[in-house]
Amino acid sequence: MKRVFLIVLDSFGIGEMPDADRYRDAGSNTLGTVRNSPCFTTPNMARLGLFHIDGVAEEGTSDQVLGAYARMTERSAGKDTTIGHWEIAGMISEKPLPVFPDGFPQEVLDAFSEATGRGVLCNRPYSGTEVIQDYGETHMKTGDLIVYTSADSVFQIAAHEDIVPVEELYRDCEIARKILVGDVGVGRVIARPFVGAPGNFTRTSRRHDYSLEPPKTTMLDQLKQAGFDVIGVGKIYDIFAGKGITEFVRTQNNADGIEKTLEYMKKDFEGLCFVNLVDFDMLYGHRNDVDGYAQALTDFDKKLPEILAGMREEDVLMITADHGCDPGTPSTDHSREYTPLLLYGNGIPAGKNFGTRPTFADIGATILKIFDIEPEISGKSLL
Numbered sequence: 303m304k305r306v307f308l309i310v311l312d313s314f315g316i317g318e319m320p321d322a323d324r325y326r327d328a329g330s331n332t333l334g335t336v337r338n339s340p341c342f343t344t345p346n347m348a349r350l351g352l353f354h355i356d357g358v359a360e361e362g363t364s365d366q367v368l369g370a371y372a373r374m375t376e377r378s379a380g381k382d383t384t385i386g387h388w389e390i391a392g393m394i395s396e397k398p399l400p401v402f403p404d405g406f407p408q409e410v411l412d413a414f415s416e417a418t419g420r421g422v423l424c425n426r427p428y429s430g431t432e433v434i435q436d437y438g439e440t441h442m443k444t445g446d447l448i449v450y451t452s453a454d455s456v457f458q459i460a461a462h463e464d465i466v467p468v469e470e471l472y473r474d475c476e477i478a479r480k481i482l483v484g485d486v487g488v489g490r491v492i493a494r495p496f497v498g499a500p501g502n503f504t505r506t507s508r509r510h511d512y513s514l515e516p517p518k519t520t521m522l523d524q525l526k527q528a529g530f531d532v533i534g535v536g537k538i539y540d541i542f543a544g545k546g547i548t549e550f551v552r553t554q555n556n557a558d559g560i561e562k563t564l565e566y567m568k569k570d571f572e573g574l575c576f577v578n579l580v581d582f583d584m585l586y587g588h589r590n591d592v593d594g595y596a597q598a599l600t601d602f603d604k605k606l607p608e609i610l611a612g613m614r615e616e617d618v619l620m621i622t623a624d625h626g627c628d629p630g631t632p633s634t635d636h637s638r639e640y641t642p643l644l645l646y647g648n649g650i651p652a653g654k655n656f657g658t659r660p661t662f663a664d665i666g667a668t669i670l671k672i673f674d675i676e677p678e679i680s681g682k683s684l685l
Contacts, residue, residue, distance in 0.1 A: 303573055305571065305574075307618070308390075308576050310387065311579055315625060315628065316623075318640075322637070327638040329631070333358065342596035343600045345603065350606075351367045354655060370655070380398045381638045383541060389614075390518065390624065398448065401454065401488075411449070420446055423440060427450065432500070459471065461508065468508050476500060490538065490540075491507065511544075513543045523545065533618070535553060535575060556582070567612035620644070621644045668683045671685050
């Protein structure tokens with residue numbers, strides 16, 4: 303019974319790509335920043351080969367490597383979660399998803415307000431934690447929805463849970479998703495509920511993403527069509543709009559995501575368990591919290607022995623990322639970086655350096671190879 307556990311450490315980049323300057327990300331290196339924090343200790347990822355990867359290797363690195371490893375290049379045009387995950391699953395996006403640095407067109411907001419019955423506040427790029435502090439009190443007085451974006455292709459809607467019940471906020475996001483198509487078809491509409499009083503607002507864990515459906519076949523579709531299980535843990539279901547998923551569970555944070563992954567490791571299934579751990583990006587990368595990011599990686603690394611112990615004879619573990627988000631740069635946005643790939647398990651040659659790969663899609667092609675499925679996606683199997 304073959305099982306692959308693919309874990310995405312959201313935003314764990316390992317150094318600028320050659321075209322980083324086109325994205326205003328020259329010099330970005332998420333790993334390079336956080337490894338200098340006193341909170342950073344990752345001996346288990348080191349044993350899987352993290353510090354042997356091209357461009358990451360350090361002097362004195364032990365040769366005792368249990369896993370195989372590679373440096374992954376994003377070929378798609380972009381640096382956001384949606385495009386990164388789609389490419390991991392074998393779909394390369396030649397055209398970037400639209401972004402709105404000056405806010406969304408008035409006709410979009412008018413259609414949204416008419417359909418929801420609520421006005422709109424803000425409508426410009428903003429930090430998610432700052433926007434609720436600056437607009438939260440007005441929102442509570444008027445009931446207007448806080449709409450904002452970022453450097454990513456997102457339409458985010460923040461609302462206080464006492465003013466707009468979460469289920470209503472979710473419906474508002476579904477309305478926005480139907481409006482935002484074509485030239486304004488952002489990658490994700492995101493519900494951002496919050497609680498608290500003016501001056502002390504905090505976001506809750508009931509965030510929910512509404513993504514575009516991938517327009518092409520992905521390795522998830524091929525696995526499902528071949529009769530294999532495709533299990534999404536965290537925001538995987540949302541990123542793929544449910545396409546190609548057979549079962550899913552949402553998570554509250556990294557710790558919850560890891561525990562739910564460990565629970566699936568105890569279950570009998572055949573196929574893929576696709577996991578996203580979002581805290582690295584959401585809580586630390588976007589907030590330029592170097593020590594917090596480093597500690598989150600240390601916490602994940604401490605759970606790796608338990609994950610490895612839960613693997614069965616035919617299991618394969620893959621650890622990667624979808625983009626960067628260097629917390630040490632002035633920017634609070636994603637960064638155009640290479641990502642790591644660590645592989646361990648059945649049929650994986652220990653100590654093998656697969657070099658610098660031309661696309662994240664090689665991951666999807668490798669997974670299809672493990673299940674003896676002829677790829678109908680981009681990418682080439684490492685095996």
